[in-house]
Amino acid sequence: MGKKKTLKNFWVRIESASSTVTGSLLYVKPNFPNGKRKPELVFDCGAFLTEECKEFNKTFPCNPENIDAVFITHEHVDHMGRLGGFYNQGYKGKVYASEYTTEVLKSDAMRNYFFMRKRKEDPKYEEKDAIALINGCTSIDLEEVINIDENVEIVAYNNAHTKGAVMYIVTFKYEKHEIEILITGDYKKKGISGKSYFPNNKKFKKKITIITEATNGNKKRPEAKFKKNLEKIIYQGKSALCSSIGRERSEDVLYAIKTLQENGKIPRTIPIYVEGNKFLDLNKININVIPFNFNIINDRNSKEIALYDKRQKIIIVANRGSFTYFLQHFINKETWGIFFLNHMSKGSLAERLMVEKGTKVIIGGNTYEKIADVFQTDEFSRHYYIDELKDLFDGFECINAVFLGHGESESKKDLQEELKKRKNLKVQILKRGEAFKIYEDKIRHSK
Numbered sequence: 171m172g173k174k175k176t177l178k179n180f181w182v183r184i185e186s187a188s189s190t191v192t193g194s195l196l197y198v199k200p201n202f203p204n205g206k207r208k209p210e211l212v213f214d215c216g217a218f219l220t221e222e223c224k225e226f227n228k229t230f231p232c233n234p235e236n237i238d239a240v241f242i243t244h245e246h247v248d249h250m251g252r253l254g255g256f257y258n259q260g261y262k263g264k265v266y267a268s269e270y271t272t273e274v275l276k277s278d279a280m281r282n283y284f285f286m287r288k289r290k291e292d293p294k295y296e297e298k299d300a301i302a303l304i305n306g307c308t309s310i311d312l313e314e315v316i317n318i319d320e321n322v323e324i325v326a327y328n329n330a331h332t333k334g335a336v337m338y339i340v341t342f343k344y345e346k347h348e349i350e351i352l353i354t355g356d357y358k359k360k361g362i363s364g365k366s367y368f369p370n371n372k373k374f375k376k377k378i379t380i381i382t383e384a385t386n387g388n389k390k391r392p393e394a395k396f397k398k399n400l401e402k403i404i405y406q407g408k409s410a411l412c413s414s415i416g417r418e419r420s421e422d423v424l425y426a427i428k429t430l431q432e433n434g435k436i437p438r439t440i441p442i443y444v445e446g447n448k449f450l451d452l453n454k455i456n457i458n459v460i461p462f463n464f465n466i467i468n469d470r471n472s473k474e475i476a477l478y479d480k481r482q483k484i485i486i487v488a489n490r491g492s493f494t495y496f497l498q499h500f501i502n503k504e505t506w507g508i509f510f511l512n513h514m515s516k517g518s519l520a521e522r523l524m525v526e527k528g529t530k531v532i533i534g535g536n537t538y539e540k541i542a543d544v545f546q547t548d549e550f551s552r553h554y555y556i557d558e559l560k561d562l563f564d565g566f567e568c569i570n571a572v573f574l575g576h577g578e579s580e581s582k583k584d585l586q587e588e589l590k591k592r593k594n595l596k597v598q599i600l601k602r603g604e605a606f607k608i609y610e611d612k613i614r615h616s617k
């Protein structure tokens with residue numbers, strides 16, 4: 171096979187709306203040698219959630235009126251929270267997502283609208299925009315080929331980041347020439363909901379540019395210690411309170427408990443109280459993860475039952491308010507183990523509780539003596555650790571370049587350094603206000 175000449179006037183311009191962890195939005199615009207500069211695409215349309223970035227919610231890096239299609243990788247607010255605002259500023263097209271994500275987008279559209287109106291938050295939009303979003307949502311199947319027009323096709327692949335998450339391969343075609351881009355969104359290789367072996371365990375032959383996230387930087391998978399610690403606490407006759415925010419994570423945690431029961435490590439007679447809410451939707455829960463002696467907390471009454479039940483018990487909550495409620499009752503008791511199953515950020519409640527027994531701590535405005543055992547683990551992170559990324563890269567014979575978004579700037583730099591050790595791999599960090607051109611065999615900065 172002779173090497174064909176690459177085309178000088180064939181590129182795809184990409185621009186990220188975000189430099190940080192939230193506000194994911196990638197604006198993609200091709201340039202074909204015949205002068206065609208369509209279709210214009212947007213991948214994810216997330217809200218900025220941190221105080222210092224909220225101002226960014228007002229504007230987009232593109233004119234929504236000109237966008238031909240929007241693709242969403244998954245249902246987290248920092249990846250879809252600005253869709254209403256996008257319609258408000260003139261978008262008229264469809265929003266493509268997996269079947270599960272589509273359902274969530276539709277059921278969240280009105281709820282987010284009322285929430286936004288009550289809090290007077292940006293991006294401002296109206297009821298008609300929420301309705302346009304509900305009607306614009308279009309469900310796609312895994313590995314189904316979507317032809318946007320004769321030059322562009324898009325395929326969704328499974329991604330274990332969260333329930334319903336996908337990643338996209340976008341192919342821009344011109345005569346015999348192709349530019350291929352993989353957009354992972356947040357990425358995880360394995361989860362309760364499946365595996366992202368890519369693509370189907372075969373090597374992908376064509377040259378690819380990968381746009382991915384960097385939440386965990388170059389970190390290795392942490393030691394799994396949740397099961398060991400929980401088993402110990404239960405063996406000592408103590409009860410456990412677990413804080414687990416996020417749907418997929420809650421299912422992982424339930425499944426870990428179920429495995430402990432099945433292996434005889436903890437008695438099946440201990441009641442498991444689980445809070446069902448937006449974060450752990452019991453209508454959509456994977457029934458394979460439900461442990462024995464499973465009790466649902468879904469109102470004030472069932473919350474009090476969970477609190478006052480005198481037996482040894484395990485309580486799992488996915489809501490910060492409820493967690494504080496239980497924590498205030500248990501933190502000063504010798505008979506409790508408290509488990510933080512989310513990432514421990516600087517100044518967080520988890521970090522403030524990592525102190526010697528007997529230290530005074532403040533929870534929800536009140537002061538308590540910290541007596542309970544407190545644990546924290548990152549093993550349930552829904553973002554990849556470095557080995558999973560290396561596995562993903564090994565699925566491709568030839569990588570043109572890698573772009574890193576979504577992550578603290580330190581994580582991105584750490585990951586960039588780690589990846590640069592790979593031979594000839596070009597690695598760029600995506601920044602708000604900075605654009606790149608992706609060619610068949612190189613990348614360049616763009617205006």
Ligand SMILES: [Zn+2]
Nearest residue numbers: 244246331356
């Ligand atoms: Zn996410």
